[in-house]
Amino acid sequence: LPRSNQGCIVFTTRDRKTAVKLAHQNVVEVPKMNEEAVKQLLQKYLANLDLTKNQPDTESLLAQITYLPLVTVQVAAHIKENRVIPADYPSLLADQEEKIIDLLSEEFENDRRYHNAKNPVATTWLISFDQIRHCDPLAADYLSFMACIDPKDIPQSLLPAGVSRKKETDAIGTVDAYSFIIRRPADLAPDLHRLVHLAARNWLRKEELLGRWSERAIARLGEVFPEHDHKNKRLWRTYLPHVRYALKSDQADKDGKARIDLAWRSGRCLYSDGQYNEAEELFVQVMETFKRMLGEKHLDTLAGMCNLASTYRNQGRWKEAEELKLQVMETRKRRLGEEHSDTLTSMGNLALTYRNQGRWKEAEEPQAKELEICKMVLGEEHSDTLTSIGNLALTFWDQGRWKEAEDLEMQVMEIFKRV
Incomplete structure (x- = not known):
């Protein structure tokens, strides 16, 4: 480029990195319009x-x-x-994504731009996306990934790893340089502009990459999403909006292992957080998939039914909870036997559903059976046996059978003293 003290060259660019390379310290940034x-x-x-x-x-x-x-x-x-x-x-x-993109792809007259300029917003952004892919592949990967999760509050820890921390920082800088993300001071979770999010999805769709990136987003979320331990609550609450968005995609394999596993784990976190309606939606998906792929009697299917039944119970939907828990208990009896720990858990869960409805007599029967088996298989001093004794004592107490409740509670106390 020619240099002269008698004139200047003015460049305009949407890429801040290009501006710095061309003009060094002589960059005039056009601020965002208020x-x-x-x-x-x-x-x-x-x-x-x-x-x-x-x-x-x-x-x-x-x-x-x-x-x-x-x-x-x-x-x-x-x-x-x-x-x-x-x-x-x-x-x-x-409206639907495709119709919004059609709206943003309409040509329009604007006499302030060159006559042969591509006016539509969507077209302008597609050109920018291709330029990013050419000059910074990791930035293009980040943009593609962001298009497949929720556009708000995207934590950097969620983004796919680059070959180095510097490459990751540069890639975020590239996306930011094009003003595609909104960064707030002292906040590591930027937003992707809503319309840029739509345009990026359209770009991936045109390139026939939307399905692949939807799968990659689910896989990445599966890598970083924590277990439902209460110590991880803050982290799972940060990731859950992105999990919900990714799981709703119709581009990823509905029966894929990564998707089902993510739905299962996020459902358990929502359940632990008391968000039973949201947990129910995911548990139903998981259960129906297991039924279709593994059959109704498979142990994974039974575990899914058990989680859904517990969700119904916490929603006060006693009849639906009872039907599922009874089905799980009977199937586990046949498949695993009465003495298996999963079968005993099912007996306790069914009894709890009866107790929550005030159906004391019906709760007593599976509790007494569970206690009998626990004593025989685990012994009187086992913690599960003591829990069963305590549960049965509570059922007696609720019925006003004070003497029987007292005898059981004394029994537990004596064992605790001895052990």
Whole structure:
């Protein structure tokens, strides 16, 4: 490039890294437009409409398009050309992904740009995505990964590992340099612009890579998602929105092992967190998949049914819980025998469902049977036997059978003293 003290070359670029390489310290950054400036921009292009009369509708529209100037200009062109009421436009953006992309792919007149420039927002971003893939493959991987999880609060620990920490930092810097992510001070979990998220998914779809990246997102979430120990609660709450998004994808294999395992583990975390409705949805998916692939009598299927039954119980859906628990108990009896620990657990779970409904007599029967087997197989001093004695004592207590409850509680106390 020519250099002279008698003139200057002005470059414009969306890539901050390119700007620094070309101009060194002489970079003039165009800041993000604030909400008021974007509102004025929209009003300028819709001169015949008084947007102040419908302030809430205008603000809702601009929030939907995340205050991006080029999108604002394209929206204004669509409103003018199709005589759409601004209040109705947000409903167009709530449509299916493909239809929103069609909307953002419409050509529109803009006399402030070169006559042969590609005006549509979606096309502009597709060009940028291809440029990123060419100059920084890891950044393109990050963008592809982000397109397959929830666009808000993406922790860096969730992103696929690069060959070095420096490469990872550079890749995040590249995506940020194109203003595709929103970073907040002292926050390691940036957001991907909602419309960029849609456009990135469209890019992957065009390249026939959306299915592959959906699978990779599920696999990565499976690697980092923690067990349902309460010590991990903060971490699983951070990852759960991304797990939910990835599991809802229709691009990944519905019966894939990684997907089923992730649904199972995240369902247990939701259950531990008291989010029973969300846990139910995942447990049903897992149970139905196991039934279809392994059969109703398989031990994994029975475990899935047991988790779902416990969820129903916590939702107060006693009849559904009872039916599932009874089915699990009877199947385990036949497959594993009465003395197996899983069968004994099923007896206890069924008794608990009866107790929660105040059906003391029906609860007593499986509890007495469980206690009898525990004594025979494990011995009187085993912790499981003592738990069974205590549960039966509570059932007697609830029925007002004080003497029988007292005798059992004394029995437990004596064993504790001795052991």
